Amino acid sequence: MQAVILQLAVSGIAMGFVYALVAIEYTLIWNACGLLNFSHEKIITMGGYVFVGTCLFQLGLPNIPAIVLAVILLAIFGIAIAALIFIPLRNSTRLIAVVATVMLGQVINEGVILIWGSVALMPKNFLSGVSQILGATVSKSYVYIIIVSIIIIAVLQFILKKTKIGKAMTCVSQNKTAASLMGINVKVSMAITVAISFGICCIIGVLTAPIFTVKQQMSTMIALKGFCAGVIGGFGNLPAAIAGGLILGVVENFAGLILPSVFKDVVAFALMVVFMLFFPDGLVGVKNRIQKHIAKSQMEKLS
Template structure:
């Protein structure tokens, strides 16, 4: 029973990570009609900015380093929107968008390698420790991930439902032409959406440092599973991203209790293929943000 509860909690925590990745996908897709195939590099970049620049080089406290990293990632997102996403969204060809975001990922990865070096490193003690509930001992990082994900989702919901810029983002996501006719600056909203998406990548990068250390390939598998979560939940649907992420996290973690752990990564992609065959629109087809 104790091991089952451990698998459930750790599965939910990893599901929260996949959920955030799927939401990042959905935000950019809804705003610009593009898929960000470089999102794993954004996540990795956020981890390096936080750990390498703000903590180890800047000697900032953890709260100050997190805030500074998220501001930096949001500003980086604006730069990427202006130079990559907005021009690509005007071309009207998916192949240009695919190649553009893939090349962007390569540029980020190579830039990080040249600036920080290729050797991985870690932050000893960061989000470390354990929590004990009766006979169940869990890593403290799992609870940090779940808590921060819940706070992030609440903030996103409040942004979309209570603020003017959030409502404008929803309008742009539903119909860019109609939003433009209503006086909404579509390009500015794409910039804001990509900035938000980039900041979310920064959050993910910080949260996975205790799990994978800081490495150039730390987010590769997470990025793919986040994409699978979006497909399973319903691509472009924010609630679907949450459902798909938690579902994959739970199923793959529970699988490790009955099967060889070496095949754990296959579970998410097998599940995605099954959904593509029987329910291609996902669990919750997109209706709105």
């Protein structure tokens, strides 16, 4: 029993980090450009194909250089998309922006089929095998997901908090006019943000390749659940998105203990609906409400 719980915890946390990465990836673009990138699902898939199809199979690169090259290619693709679509659309109405990103997803989808075909690809000897942790058998890919995700989150925090480019990104997300008045090139900052976001998409594709295999629908579910993670955490807030992702991953995994496993996905979406109905501003909102309540009760005690 203990082993089962540990197994569920590890795979739940791993998937939670995947959802968290998805939430981070689209929150970055939401904060910088004010638009929801509905094409992110296809970009994750594209990342998987670039990594396995091009870098591993066609170029025959070893794993690490293949990952680096794939991430760089996706980041460059991100800059192009930012310049052609996201930046010009930043001031347009929401509907136009939504339609544009959905269509971009379709174009990418067709492009992927055109370039790599509609076959599923499986990287060989990549993040495969199992390891024993405290008597539980855990797939190595889950362990790698957890480690890599923590590194990405730490690096991203460092970039946003400590580097000049990252601070500029934060300013652009808070107030674009004021940012430009500080001498920040807002468009360049947006393009860098999109490049980072697409790079993270690529890493998600790489990390989940051994679990889902690289195919057209590999990221449909994680893209949707990443969206749930953002809603549960609190939209537009990076730490909250991470918390939302982890909670979602663990809860849905343990729900599998009680409910039939086909209901696993239902749990995630039901959780999102509950949050939308009762806590529309997510965990951040709940935290704020509790803080307000404590402050109020303290004031009452004093008076």
